[in-house]
Amino acid sequence: MPQIISAESLATRTGDDLGASDWVLVDQDRIDRFAAATGDHQFIHVDPVAAAQTPFGGTIAHGMLTLSMAIAMLPPGYLLVEGLVMAVNYGFEKVRLIAPVPVGSEIRAHHRFLGATPRGSGWLLRNEISVEIRGMDKPALTAESLILQLTA
DSSP states (O other): OOOOEOOGGGGGGOOOOOEEEEEEOOHHHHHHHHHHHHOOOHHHHHHHHHHHTTTTTSOOHHHHHHHHHHHHOOOOOEEEEEEEEEEEEEEEEEEOOOOBBBTTEEEEHHHHEEEEEEEEEEEEEEEEEEEEEEOOSSSSEEEEEEEEEOOO
């Protein structure tokens, strides 16, 4: 459940660990649907037979699929500013695709609050995100997400 906080208390939360989302399965159907939506049909993602002959031993998720999932995998401690009307993805910075996500893996996003700045009629919140792969030491990716929360 997100934490609703006052705009005045945002600065006191800088550096807070917001926790991790639930685990999400990355199966071949999800990968195939992403390929269809984006037109990225590289064999390493959509051809299990050919991908089995690579060092990965099978298909892997698109890095951009993992990144797009990261923003929706919210932890229970996610911060929402009081008076929120809507929130929009403002972008990412410092995106690094560190490890491939093999088909059949479960991933989750771990968030840390880096701070907020006033922006128009709201706040631009910055979170550090690390997408973990269950059972692996390296994260799939790290990034800073920017979310614009517009308030009344």
